[in-house]
Amino acid sequence: MPTTILSSNLRNEATALWKLAWPVLIGQLATVGMAVADVAMTGHTQASELAAVSTGAAIWSIVLVTVMGTMMAMNTLVAHEVGAGSYQRIPHLVRQGLWKGLGVGLVAMLLANLATLLFDHLQLAPEVNRRAALFVHFISIGLPPFACYRALYGYSTSINQTKPVMVIALFGLAFNVFVNWLLIFGHWGLPAMGGVGCAVSTGICMWLMLGAMLAWMRISRAYRATYPFTHWEWPHWPEIRSMLKLGLPIGVTYFAEVSAFGAVALLVARFGVIEQSAHQIALNFSSLVFMVPLSLGIGMVTRVGQALGEGDALRARSASWVGLGMSLAFAVVSAAFIALFRNEIAAAYTSDVAVQQTCVTLLLFAALFQLSDATQVAAACAIRGYKVTRGPMQIQLLAFWVFALPVGCLLGLWKEMAAAGFWIGLVLGLTIAAILLTAYLRTLSNSRVAEGKTA
Numbered sequence: 001m002p003t004t005i006l007s008s009n010l011r012n013e014a015t016a017l018w019k020l021a022w023p024v025l026i027g028q029l030a031t032v033g034m035a036v037a038d039v040a041m042t043g044h045t046q047a048s049e050l051a052a053v054s055t056g057a058a059i060w061s062i063v064l065v066t067v068m069g070t071m072m073a074m075n076t077l078v079a080h081e082v083g084a085g086s087y088q089r090i091p092h093l094v095r096q097g098l099w100k101g102l103g104v105g106l107v108a109m110l111l112a113n114l115a116t117l118l119f120d121h122l123q124l125a126p127e128v129n130r131r132a133a134l135f136v137h138f139i140s141i142g143l144p145p146f147a148c149y150r151a152l153y154g155y156s157t158s159i160n161q162t163k164p165v166m167v168i169a170l171f172g173l174a175f176n177v178f179v180n181w182l183l184i185f186g187h188w189g190l191p192a193m194g195g196v197g198c199a200v201s202t203g204i205c206m207w208l209m210l211g212a213m214l215a216w217m218r219i220s221r222a223y224r225a226t227y228p229f230t231h232w233e234w235p236h237w238p239e240i241r242s243m244l245k246l247g248l249p250i251g252v253t254y255f256a257e258v259s260a261f262g263a264v265a266l267l268v269a270r271f272g273v274i275e276q277s278a279h280q281i282a283l284n285f286s287s288l289v290f291m292v293p294l295s296l297g298i299g300m301v302t303r304v305g306q307a308l309g310e311g312d313a314l315r316a317r318s319a320s321w322v323g324l325g326m327s328l329a330f331a332v333v334s335a336a337f338i339a340l341f342r343n344e345i346a347a348a349y350t351s352d353v354a355v356q357q358t359c360v361t362l363l364l365f366a367a368l369f370q371l372s373d374a375t376q377v378a379a380a381c382a383i384r385g386y387k388v389t390r391g392p393m394q395i396q397l398l399a400f401w402v403f404a405l406p407v408g409c410l411l412g413l414w415k416e417m418a419a420a421g422f423w424i425g426l427v428l429g430l431t432i433a434a435i436l437l438t439a440y441l442r443t444l445s446n447s448r449v450a451e452g453k454t455a
Helices: 004-041 047-070 073-084 089-122 126-158 163-186 197-218 221-226 235-272 274-309 313-340 342-349 351-369 370-385 390-414 419-451
Strands: none
Touching: 004 047, 004 163, 004 197, 004 274, 004 313, 004 342, 047 126, 047 163, 047 197, 047 235, 047 274, 047 370, 073 089, 073 126, 073 274, 073 370, 089 126, 089 221, 089 235, 089 390, 126 163, 126 197, 163 197, 163 370, 197 419, 235 274, 235 390, 235 419, 274 313, 274 342, 274 351, 274 419, 313 342, 313 351, 313 370, 342 351, 342 419, 351 370, 370 390, 370 419, 390 419
């Protein structure tokens, strides 16, 4: 009988998590689909344009994901208030989260543009350098609205309203692809801007997505109990500082991983357009697949946070391990898919035969790290549900900047293995992160059950 009850509880938890995660997944896929569309559509112009977008996207992705992580504190904070039944506090959190988002977005915009100075030291072809910098300058206009959107995103998902973010992301993807078509290739009498056209499209799209989210919240009844725009509220620094204290370590965690991947993209650039383009395609597709365990992880933050807000540490532990198991199950499937269809994946991105051949090799490494990548993101998200963020940050910095990047440089540059050497380093870093984060989650969740503490 106890086994039957346990099995039923696990099924219920998996069902609840999936109900939260699947709209987030579609929304995440649509969001990443914008980057996929940028690379895929630019890949059918010329190799130099793809190289420029690849180089610019390395900076853009690092900054974008760091902003996303920094704003993720909203998910945890609102989930805990929902679990505790403190709905009256949520509107204040959202208002302050928006002020925080505006500041974070403006700082990120400045840093992204300053980062283009790095291109002068990467031995890039002059035209690739110029076009990559222009790509960043245009696309960075989307960072302030993106940061504010992520504040509302965290609020919405943590009150169990995940379908709006799905619909808005799909709208953003459709807009992005259409405007890409207009601006990259110069249809309807518009100038053919090449890769820079997709930067303009994405920047505008970020503003439209923020507007769409605000409109949805205004109309939908689901937000009325916690609607944040009933009155004006100036920034409250102690609250914002508390949010930054929780969110910045998550941002640094995201930065540690994505910057390692981004640094690899910049270092691979010295091996020429073929290696650079193949690396970007393999990384782009891997990022697309990664959205599944990441979406489950976002759902886990809500499930774990709400359970802890209710004072149920046992359910929080169950939610953590169910989510981790679901992420691993998907990773097995995705690894097999990438390994079996790597030739077709490469051909879908580019018609350049040399780029395809190099990409096929890199996709094998992408298949190899699926298990560790899914494990580390699920474990890290569960830990964040406990309002613990510094431990995962330290682990990610260790895994990617002490192991992954140095080993990649050793093999890629010194051993002259080019992009393949760097990907071996990334596999190592992800594996170390997965092992350490899983151990950390086990210790943390067990200790909260034993102590009966929720904060």
